[in-house]
Amino acid sequence: EDEVAMGQVFEGRVVEMREMTREGEKRVFECKVEVGEEGEGRKPGDSFGIICQNSDEEVNNLLLRLKLDQTSHRRFSLHSTSPSLSLSPPLHDHIPQHCSIRDALQRSCDILFTSRPPSKVFLRALLEYCTAKSDRERLKECIVGYSSPSSPFSPERASFPSNPPPLSSLPYSPTLLQLLTAFPSCRIPLAHLLDLLPPLLPRYYSMSNDIKTHPKHVHFCFSEVSYLTSDNVLKKGLCTSYLASLFPSFSSSSSSSAQQQQHTLSMFFRPRSRFVVPEDVTFPLILIGPGTGIAPFIGFLQHRLRIKQTWEKKGEGKGKGEEKKLGKCLVFFGCRNREQDYLYKEELEQMEKEGVCEVVCAFSREQEEKVYVWHKMKEREAEVVKIVKGGGRIFVCGDGAKMAKDVERTFCDILQKNTENWEKEWEEMTSSGYYLAEVWS
Incomplete structure (x- = not known):
């Protein structure tokens, strides 16, 4: 995203949350964030992005599987080894230069495949680094099951064989960790993995307040996303589940103000669209x-x-x-x-x-x-x-x-x-x- 690349990201402090639905329905929350001077000139209808990150638990387990848990603090830079690409724009501009391995996996890469399921190209790359014959054969069956090279990892579009148990244990849209666990002999190098992983995209929300009525604050509303996949696996929205996890510290009378002040969001405003309040309020x-x-x-x-x-x-x-x-x-x-x-x-x-x-x-x-x-x-x-x-x-x-x-x-x-x-x-x-x-x- 241009806004992120241009460095217009700022930290907003969550100051209040409330649950807007009763028990039994999809949970909806309103979140109020202090944005300071960043909110100046914003209009109702303007939207902003929240830069979310993968959970500590998921990243820690992935680092263990990649045998990088002891070196996760090390910083690196990505460079193309192809002369034809050396003068091109960066291929991995979502991964900052000189960042740590942990930060790359936690903040920059979509290791849960939330934006799209792993592609056939991704599975072929994993196959290249499988050393066990059984892993290679099972992964080949997955790849053959795809209807086209760009098809998602979906039972609706892929006729996966039902015999090998590890295939039946893979969910509709597996995470990177689930894939690597299913094929234990796969030892894909970090550089190749980062080359293939999609970027972790911001999540966008619309302002639900007039900033002149509530100066220096942005309010927004969100539904906590959770759903069962076709193979009965519970999935949760990456950003909304994190935001919802903040609610107890605002709803509990025992929560201290110091606890609440710790909750910040990395945010940036999007360029204005036409979807903003009309200035002339005399028109219907x-x-x-x-x-x-x-x-x-x-x-x-x-x-x-x-x-x-x-x-x-x-x-x-x-x-x-x-x-x-x-x-x-x-x-x-x-x-x-x-x-x-x-x-x-x-x-x-x-x-x-x-x-x-x-x-x-x-x-x-x-x-x-x-x-x-x-x-x-x-x-x-x-x-x-x-x-x-x-x-x-x-x-x-x-x-x-x-x-x-x-x-x-x-x-x-x-x-x-x-x-x-x-x-x-x-x-x-x-x-x-x-x-x-x-x-x-």
Whole structure:
């Protein structure tokens, strides 16, 4: 990432955490981080990266398997041995020069293969360093099972033989340690291993606050990621599991402030996209954010409330005459149950009370038929059309490409019913930034 390479990384101090869901649902937390002057000029909707690292336990066990546990402190530099590459840009710019072996494996390399499963090319490299015939034969069977050189290590795309026990013990997406443990005679040199391992990528989050309302602080919301693979192995998100592990020190009354001050995050802000709060708050808005997708819109609403309160202090927002007025703002939020995972419930209710927005909720599991945000959009079709024709902007944010497609399809259906040349209008809205979506999977 350019931001990391340019040295714009800073340390943010975690100052507060709260759990936002009840027991029985996916755990969601809000984290508040002190960022100091780094937050100046940031707007609601801006996003930032957190540079995560592999756990001490995983790295220690890997160093033992590689027989590098006694030399892990040694520093090294990577250099190409090919003359044709000596003048090229660095091949391993995610690994700092003169870093220790431990730091490279802990901070720079994706030893858990979180971004993608190990490739066929990676397995072929391991095969090259297997000395035992049995290991070589079993690893060859794995490689033959791949449907193509770039296929992931997946039972859906690979017909692995079921006879050898070590193959059946390998998970859907094995970690580096699991692979090396399955083939004990493999002695791949560190240099070749670092050449093959993918970089450990930052994890990105959107600000959920207006930094002028909460100076020098960034708030963000995250779900603790955990899931069972197709072979019933529990996997946890690298960054979210670390962040969630900080929560007990903020929830326990016995935790000292000294303990809490130890929690820092290596962070950097991303270049600004178009997905930020509009400066002119007199224009209407539609904000569609089910689940954690509501987070950046809390910052949007704080921004609008702050402007409204400023007007009122100056006598510009109340009384007779040409007073200033916020544009209509419809917020569509969705979750399973209002008692279990209604995120930012108090904040949204307060914003509605202050006249900043109107909140329309879809609680999918509170009735026999599931209800989602796009169903609520259809119910409010007349208001949606009015906002669009009044030059309003539409922002969509959330987890899951399906949600975004359903919202887009519903919006296009509404346009088609109420606009003559709806396709041209839709194209103009998307190209000019009047319809923006930020979706992750």
